[in-house]
Amino acid sequence: MSDLQPDLQPDLLSAYLDGELTDAERVAVEARLEESAEWRDELVEVRAARDALRGLSERDAPPGFWDAVHARVAADDPVDEALDATPDDPDDEVVVPLTAARGSRRRWTWIAASVAAVAAVVAIIVVPHRSEVSPNVAAVVAQHGAQGSDNGDPISMLAPVGPLAGFRR
Amino acid sequence: MTVLRRPATVALCALATFAVAWPIAASAGVGSDPDAREAARLVRGTRAAAHDHDFTGLATVTWTTPKKRTAQVHVTDVSGSIAIAAIGGGGAVFDDGRRTYLKDRLGWTGLVVEPTAHDLPAPDRRWQLTTAGTSTVAGRPATVVLAARPDGTPAQRMVVDDATGLLLARDILGPRGKVERSVSFSTIDVRERDAGPVTPPAGVENRVAQSLTSVPEGYRAPGSLSGFQLVTRSRHPDGVLLFYSDGVFTASVFEQQGDLDWDALPAGGTDTQLADTRTRTYHEASGDVAVWERDGLVYTCVTDAPSDVFTTMVGAMASDGRSTPEAVVDFVLGPFGWG
Numbered sequence: 001m002s003d004l005q006p007d008l009q010p011d012l013l014s015a016y017l018d019g020e021l022t023d024a025e026r027v028a029v030e031a032r033l034e035e036s037a038e039w040r041d042e043l044v045e046v047r048a049a050r051d052a053l054r055g056l057s058e059r060d061a062p063p064g065f066w067d068a069v070h071a072r073v074a075a076d077d078p079v080d081e082a083l084d085a086t087p088d089d090p091d092d093e094v095v096v097p098l099t100a101a102r103g104s105r106r107r108w109t110w111i112a113a114s115v116a117a118v119a120a121v122v123a124i125i126v127v128p129h130r131s132e133v134s135p136n137v138a139a140v141v142a143q144h145g146a147q148g149s150d151n152g153d154p155i156s157m158l159a160p161v162g163p164l165a166g167f168r169r
Numbered sequence: 170m171t172v173l174r175r176p177a178t179v180a181l182c183a184l185a186t187f188a189v190a191w192p193i194a195a196s197a198g199v200g201s202d203p204d205a206r207e208a209a210r211l212v213r214g215t216r217a218a219a220h221d222h223d224f225t226g227l228a229t230v231t232w233t234t235p236k237k238r239t240a241q242v243h244v245t246d247v248s249g250s251i252a253i254a255a256i257g258g259g260g261a262v263f264d265d266g267r268r269t270y271l272k273d274r275l276g277w278t279g280l281v282v283e284p285t286a287h288d289l290p291a292p293d294r295r296w297q298l299t300t301a302g303t304s305t306v307a308g309r310p311a312t313v314v315l316a317a318r319p320d321g322t323p324a325q326r327m328v329v330d331d332a333t334g335l336l337l338a339r340d341i342l343g344p345r346g347k348v349e350r351s352v353s354f355s356t357i358d359v360r361e362r363d364a365g366p367v368t369p370p371a372g373v374e375n376r377v378a379q380s381l382t383s384v385p386e387g388y389r390a391p392g393s394l395s396g397f398q399l400v401t402r403s404r405h406p407d408g409v410l411l412f413y414s415d416g417v418f419t420a421s422v423f424e425q426q427g428d429l430d431w432d433a434l435p436a437g438g439t440d441t442q443l444a445d446t447r448t449r450t451y452h453e454a455s456g457d458v459a460v461w462e463r464d465g466l467v468y469t470c471v472t473d474a475p476s477d478v479f480t481t482m483v484g485a486m487a488s489d490g491r492s493t494p495e496a497v498v499d500f501v502l503g504p505f506g507w508g
Contacts, residue, residue: 019433033275040276047278133425134433135460135469137451139280140410144421144471145262145455146269147283147412149251151400151419153215153336154264156352157473158253159242160230160454161262161271 008032013039013046019134208298208314209291211329212417218334220249220266226307226357227256232350232454234437240454244354245367252367263367268375277370283412284380286400290416292316295396296324304328306337307354316417322346324475325417333359344477350454378403378410385409388424389466395482420472420482429462443480444488459483 008028015021016029033039141161148157223246230240241256253262261272269280292298296316304313306328316325323346328338338353381402384390388409392399397413397420408425431449438449443459451458456473461483470486472479 030274043275131427132430132433133427133462133467134430135423135425135467137435137458137460137469140421140423140469141453141455141458141471142269142271143280143283143410143423144412144419144473146264146280147286147401147421148419148473149264149269150266150283151216151286151289151412151414153339154219154251154266155228155244155246155253156336156339157419157455158251158262158264158269159228159244159352160232160350160456161253161260 013043017043017047204300205293205298208300209293211300211312211314211334212292212298212316212327214334215327215329215336218330218336219246219251222333222335222359223247224333224335224357224359226354228352228354230350230352230454231348232452234452238454241355247367250367250369263369265369268369270370270373270375272370277373279373279375281403281405281410282375282377283410284378284401284403286412286414289400289414290398292416294416296415296417297321301326303331304338306330307357309337309357311337318344324478328353330359335359341473341475343475349475350456350473376406378405380404381409384411384424387426387465391486394420395478395485397482415474418472418474418478420470420474422486423469425467425469426465427467428465429460429467434460444484446487448483448487461487463487 012021012025012029016026021029033043145157145161149155225243225245228242228244230242232238240258243254243256245252250265251263255261259272259274263270263272268282271278271280297319299315299317301313301315304311310331311328312331314327314329315323316327317323322344323342326338326340326342327336329335330337335357337357339351340348340353341350343349381404384402385404390399390402390409390411394413397415397418399411400414401412403410403412405423408423411422411424413420413422434449435451438451438458438460441448441450443461446461446463448459448461450460453471456471457476457479458469458471459479460467460469462468468486470483472482474482
């Protein structure tokens with residue numbers, strides 16, 4: 001990628017494959033791709049990395065994971081227990097030193113915040129969620145021609161795929 | 170009583186015999202038509218002829234978008250390896266019978282290798298096949314084979330080379346007889362097996378799709394779909410691909426989990442309603458394409474079938490499968506090869 005110009009950055013290739021460029025950017029990238037073997041090589045690498053990333057399987061959190069997280073956060077907060085105690089019952093009265101309470105609250109606040117942050121990250125990574133899908137229509141059409149050629153006359157199935165080159169994404 | 174019972178028994182036996190024998194006899198009747206048998210043989214033969222003969226030629230591809238479009242391609246077939254190059258454009262295809270590569274303006278890409286299909290439906294399973302005289306294509310004598318709808322209107326016209334069995338021309342015909350897509354050789358040179366090999370592009374790899382015996386939870390795979398039979402199913406990194414055949418035409422349905430990003434679809438499509446489902450359709454050289462979403466799945470369907478067959482099939486898929494009468498007919502006549 002030594003011939004990259006300042007106005008055409010390599011990260012454009014990823015956006016290009018995702019169909020996220022403006023028309024002007026797309027034209028500029030395609031012009032560069034036609035003239036530069038390095039750009040084409042880079043595109044192959046970006047495409048391979050992108051496909052590999054998409055090929056990763058989603059995994060569910062282990063059974064009971066979320067229950068354990070919630071139970072741990074709820075059970076380990078003595079400040080909340082103190083505030084929930086009823087003053088009518090002297091046995092339940094708890095005097096909480098302000099300094100200690102402040103220190104404990106701060107510690108547990110940090111722990112809770114950390115757990116929440118970790119949970120948020122884990123949720124993003126492992127919990128299945130519906131995402132937006134943009135089918136690669138050209139790829140499906142080409143794939144159909146290829147598979148149809150194995151199951152019927154190959155010429156009439158493959159010949160129309162050639163002109164497909166202009167039908168990208 | 171005996172006198173009365175005997176005719177009733179005889180009548181019941183006759184009825185039962187007729188109920189069992191009629192579909193078999195009718196099915197056998199279709200197969201015993203010499204012309205239909207010859208037509209089916211010619212259609213089946215095109216599958217093998219391209220592997221058995223080496224040739225080069227120029228073919229013209231036409232399709233309607235609805236504006237008529239035409240492209241010319243150069244075809245080379247050596248030992249079953251096929252190279253196709255679009256003339257005046259950068260598009261090219263290479264296929265060695267198992268692996269397929271596509272070249273566009275960005276270079277070569279290896280397509281995913283799909284599982285091999287077994288038990289393809291017979292060409293005359295759904296379509297009435299007949300020969301329809303002779304023709305000459307690219308200077309070669311040939312036989313015309315029609316595949317007709319139940320009402321008799323042809324859905325496909327194939328022209329099969331008399332000497333080699335190669336398919337020289339194929340027209341896909343709409344319900345009113347209009348040619349919707351076609352591939353036809355303008356020149357063809359059939360050679361002996363001494364031509365140099367055609368080779369795949371170097372350094373381009375193909376991934377292999379994972380063959381499935383059933384689709385994962387959350388996906389749908391109807392076993393039959395408006396006359397098409399499910400032939401293969403495979404797992405791709407981003408979805409599931411289903412491949413259907415009705416013996417003459419084929420269809421692929423690619424399913425992805427998620428919500429369809431309509432704005433990211435390619436330009437040139439038309440929004441329409443099929444089975445009360447918003448659908449984006451495209452008319453491409455390879456076939457008609459439809460994209461829609463339903464119950465958390467995004468469907469992309471492509472088929473080389475005529476527009477009326479395409480519409481019915483997509484409508485069935487979008488409306489959650491076959492209609493009840495169709496399911497009943499498939500159930501009753503399926504064992505006899507009808508459906």
